[in-house]
């Protein structure tokens with residue numbers, strides 16, 4: 517995301533009275549404007565979330581990143597797909613578990629997970645084509661294991677379902693498991709979750725400033741359209757001019773990943 521688009525994000529933040537700026541990417545911290553965006557959003561009163569992959573804290577030039585995040589009271593949401601080393605390293609690469617543990621200890625030392633102004637959320641996702649186990653029980657397991665073994669504390673755990681799209685979707689296709697997994701999501705559909713899906717309250721912005729109903733739709737290239745329009749792509753510039761309240765949400769089969777029992781949104785399991 518270039519500087520001009522980042523400035524547009526800040527304009528929209530003020531004009532539309534956005535309360536939370538949730539930053540994600542491969543590693544949003546590597547954007548040269550990341551720290552300025554965070555500081556400016558905080559000075560405008562927004563709560564800022566950094567979806568952090570933890571290992572970024574050990575990249576050259578990022579030695580002071582954890583201190584910066586704490587100083588700005590940025591909420592950290594960090595992926596730790598399991599509390600067992602083998603499972604994490606198999607999914608993320610050799611040594612990732614060890615670096616993630618050291619990063620969590622560094623964040624704890626700064627007050628993350630202990631001070632209520634510095635929330636630290638961990639994110640779990642299943643290894644294969646199954647729905648995550650109940651979030652509460654899993655959180656208790658994480659808490660016990662990480663606490664006893666490494667002295668790590670955290671605020672809460674999100675258990676996220678794997679969406680049948682992007683890399684996970686193509687792995688399912690290549691293993692002949694796509695239809696079976698979609699069937700599992702459909703069978704677990706809970707109408708009561710429809711009222712809680714994140715696209716009702718969130719707008720996802722891509723690196724060029726185009727808008728989507730959520731990150732999953734962004735990955736699929738399903739742009740947010742103006743009411744009554746099926747074509748055209750809404751941009752931050754449009755959002756400055758128009759209110760998106762009540763704008764229809766673009767849905768497709770992958771949405772069963774959100775509405776399934778034990779399905780999820782970026783804010784963890786719904787029901």
Ligand code: SF4
Nearest residue numbers: 713715730732771774
């Ligand atoms: S995948 Fe569908 S239901 Fe889930 S947040 Fe996106 S648009 Fe909403």
